[in-house]
Every structure is written in structure tokens, then in C-alpha cells.
Amino acid sequence: MKHIFIMNPLSGRKRSRRHITDAITSACTELGVDYDIYFTSEPLDCKRHARQLCEEADAAGQELRIYGCGGDGTVNELVNGVYGFDNVEIGVIPMGTGNDYIRNYGDVSSFLDIKAQITGKSRHSDAIHFCAEYEGNVTEGYCANMFNIGFDCNVVDMTARVKDWPFVGGSLAYLISVAIILIEKKGADLTIKYDDGTVLDGSILLIAIANGCFCGGGVKGVPESVLDDGLMDVSVVKDISRLTFVTLFPSYAKGTHLNKKKIIDRNIIRYTKEKALTVTANGKSLRLCTDGEITTQKKVRFSIVEDAFRFIVPSV
Numbered sequence: 001m002k003h004i005f006i007m008n009p010l011s012g013r014k015r016s017r018r019h020i021t022d023a024i025t026s027a028c029t030e031l032g033v034d035y036d037i038y039f040t041s042e043p044l045d046c047k048r049h050a051r052q053l054c055e056e057a058d059a060a061g062q063e064l065r066i067y068g069c070g071g072d073g074t075v076n077e078l079v080n081g082v083y084g085f086d087n088v089e090i091g092v093i094p095m096g097t098g099n100d101y102i103r104n105y106g107d108v109s110s111f112l113d114i115k116a117q118i119t120g121k122s123r124h125s126d127a128i129h130f131c132a133e134y135e136g137n138v139t140e141g142y143c144a145n146m147f148n149i150g151f152d153c154n155v156v157d158m159t160a161r162v163k164d165w166p167f168v169g170g171s172l173a174y175l176i177s178v179a180i181i182l183i184e185k186k187g188a189d190l191t192i193k194y195d196d197g198t199v200l201d202g203s204i205l206l207i208a209i210a211n212g213c214f215c216g217g218g219v220k221g222v223p224e225s226v227l228d229d230g231l232m233d234v235s236v237v238k239d240i241s242r243l244t245f246v247t248l249f250p251s252y253a254k255g256t257h258l259n260k261k262k263i264i265d266r267n268i269i270r271y272t273k274e275k276a277l278t279v280t281a282n283g284k285s286l287r288l289c290t291d292g293e294i295t296t297q298k299k300v301r302f303s304i305v306e307d308a309f310r311f312i313v314p315s316v
Contacts (some may be wrong), residue, residue, distance in 0.1 A: 006040060056086055070093075075090075090312065105311075153188075
């Protein structure tokens with residue numbers, strides 16, 4: 001089995017990249033595995049190279065492990081690159097801001113142990129397929145962790161800017177962005193059509209369509225998500241006041257909000273498990289965040305794909 005490590009030469013800090021590269025070389029040499037380190041050269045090069053590796057390994061009848069050195073965007077590129085190939089497993093060496101997908105498997109720091117990654121077992125994970133329409137163009141793809149529309153999407157957009165501020169990064173950048181977006185209180189005006197015929201129409205604060213639990217560097221906003229249950233969790237939060245949001249956010253971040261009396265009594269959140277649903281902007285467009293990557297769309301159809309890929313979990 002060949003082990004391929006794909007790294008963005010601009011991701012993380014220079015010292016961190018050098019440390020991880022040295023750790024990969026040391027671990028692979030000690031374990032005597034066949035490996036290679038590939039440095040990406042342009043956007044989506046991780047996806048393109050992963051697809052090429054899968055095609056070559058498939059033609060040769062070989063098994064393959066591909067590790068992305070990055071964050072949730074890297075997971076997304078890998079999933080979209082390897083989908084449809086049964087001979088490949090993917091893993092992640094965390095170098096991103098949020099690293100939210102791997103939080104579903106436990107401690108993020110354990111994924112920095114290269115030897116534990118190489119000797120680890122893989123688990124099946126679902127993915128969410130999306131088909132989006134905007135101005136006559138159709139885009140399709142897969143999401144490993146979560147889609148966000150409304151408040152959360154706007155926070156992700158702001159976080160990308162805030163994390164470049166001096167001494168600000170990770171969860172702190174997310175919390176600062178929450179405060180900034182809360183002042184503007186941007187939500188979304190949508191029509192949400194569930195497959196059972198239910199329709200929600202109007203202004204909401206946010207909607208999360210999730211395979212995993214976490215976003216924003218550890219905020220457990222969709223706490224009942226399970227990566228391999230064949231269902232996506234859909235959490236729709238009403239257009240609540242700023243005061244109500246501030247009151248409920250601590251429990252929302254911890255993932256304990258669904259049991260709060262105020263949420264239950266006021267029916268603030270509609271939380272369901274679905275196979276598919278469709279979201280349409282009531283205005284000209286909506287902003288869609290897919291594992292941290294933001295695009296503009298008009299209408300999006302979401303559907304679960306069971307056992308879409310195999311993900312490597314470090315050995316204990």
C-alpha cells in the first residue's frame with residue numbers, strides 16, 4: 001500500500017509545515033512504508049491530484065492511502081477527489097483553522113501522530129451530495145461535514161478575514177466574528193422543502209445541514225449528528241432577537257441547547273433527521289458555506305450518500 005501526503009506549501013506556519021514534513025519522513029522511514037509528499041501548486045490541486053492517484057492505483061489494482069495536510073477544506077477536496085473509488089482511504093493531518101470534521105472522532109491532537117495515522121484503521125463515513133443552481137449554472141459535489149446558510153455562513157466569511165488580524169486565530173477568530181455578525185444580525189430568507197411535504201417559508205437566523213456535529217472550530221451546533229447513520233441532521237433556527245441569541249449561544253456552542261426549556265417552549269429550533277431536502281432563496285440568491293468554502297446559489301438540493309468514503313482514524 002502506498003501512502004501519499006498532500007500538503008499546501010502555504011498552509012499553516014512555515015515552522016509547522018517543516019515540523020510535519022520531518023515527522024512524516026521519520027515515521028514512514030521507521031515503519032518502512034512506501035510514501036510520497038506532494039505539494040499543491042494551485043486551488044483545487046488537492047482534489048485533482050487525489051483523483052489522478054486513485055485512477056492510477058485503480059488501473060494497477062493497488063490500494064492507496066491519501067492524507068491531506070490541512071483543515072476542513074482539505075477534507076472536502078479529498079472526498080470529492082476520491083469519491084467512487086473503493087481502493088482508497090483518506091486521512092487528515094490537521095493544519096487548518098477549525099479542523100471540525102476530525103473533532104467527530106475525538107481529540108484533534110491525536111491526528112498529529114503520523115505513526116498512529118499510518119497504523120490506524122479506517123471507518124466508513126457518509127457524505128452529503130448537493131446539486132446547486134445559480135443563473136443557469138449547475139454545480140454538484142459532496143460535503144463531508146456541514147453546510148451552513150444564514151448567520152453561520154456569514155460568520156465563516158467574516159472569520160476568514162478576522163483570522164488574519166495579529167494574535168487572532170482559531171476559535172477566537174470565530175467568536176469575534178460571531179460578535180461582529182450579531183451586530184448586523186444577518187440571517188436568510190428561504191423556502192425549505194422537506195421530503196415529507198413540510199415547507200418552511202420566510203426569514204430564519206440560520207440553517208445547518210450536517211453530517212458531523214461541529215463548526216467554527218468546535219462549536220457543537222448540530223449535536224445529534226452521526227457520521228454513518230445514513231441521515232443528515234437539519235437544524236433550522238428561527239429569526240430570534242439578539243438578546244435571545246446571546247443568552248442561548250453558550251449552550252449552543254456546547255451542544256446542550258436542544259434540551260433548554262426556552263428553546264423547547266418557544267419552538268426556536270426545528271431539528272430533524274432527513275434523507276433529502278431542497279432550499280431555495282426567496283430573493284435573488286443565498287450564500288452557501290460547504291465545509292468552509294462559500295459560494296452564491298439560488299436553489300440547492302441536498303441528499304445523503306451512505307458509506308461514501310473511508311476515513312483513517314489514528315490508532316490508540
